[in-house]
């Protein structure tokens with residue numbers, strides 16, 4: 001068996017006297033697409049920040065690849081740098097415009113390298129943020145609700161793009177989302193966090209692109225919503241006549 005890309009054992013994180021992560025274990029295989037669901041405040045972003053190396057005040061074992069990159073819900077572009085410079089910001093050596101344009105091309109923005117971030121739409125800015133993550137050729141891509149602020153149509157396009165990019169680059173992905181349907185459209189495996197650890201998981205053994213009406217999809221959605229304590233409003237009402 002191959003070594004996992006991410007291996008976490010017995011992870012604890014406290015803020016003051018509040019324990020947010022409790023003996024959390026997680027494995028992500030190389031090239032695997034994993035989605036992470038959970039109630040607001042359950043610790044998803046905390047886990048992601050630890051995996052990204054932004055937060056090191058922890059107890060436990062955290063093994064992650066050296067080459068990793070992260071994109072957040074807000075694109076966090078530097079407004080005083082042109083788009084292409086944002087893409088290669090922080091890379092060693094001289095800023096390489098051709099390299100930046102190559103990765104902007106991948107997200108459909110090859111023609112936007114010379115513009116200022118403030119001229120971009122929300123969806124475009126988020127795609128620049130993806131290009132900035134991918135230019136690092138990460139083995140592990142960490143995405144913290146990257147499409148949470150986008151309208152439904154832009155979001156659907158961004159979801160298709162992220163699957164294409166994942167296939168091309170072959171990196172492992174950890175994708176934090178609030179959206180059960182999004183998790184099932186994208187991931188190989190969906191994890192549900194509760195009480196500071198991974199409480200549940202499902203494997204999504206469906207070909208992509210996925211059909212939200214597929215009976216397996218519907219059943220998995222129901223199971224995930226149940227674990228999250230939400231009723232599936234799109235499920236068909238029970239029409240069985242009362243006896």
Ligand SMILES: Nc1ncnc2c1ncn2[C@@H]1O[C@H](COP(=O)(O)OP(=O)(O)OP(=O)(O)O)[C@@H](O)[C@H]1O
Pocket residue numbers: 015020038039040041042043044045046047
């Ligand atoms: N730097 C910090 N100092 C104190 N408390 C923090 C800090 N960072 C996070 N927390 C607390 O840890 C808990 C988990 O936060 P986290 O952002 O990881 O949740 P989340 O599951 O990502 O939530 P959401 O889905 O709303 O983004 C919250 O109660 C939050 O207030």
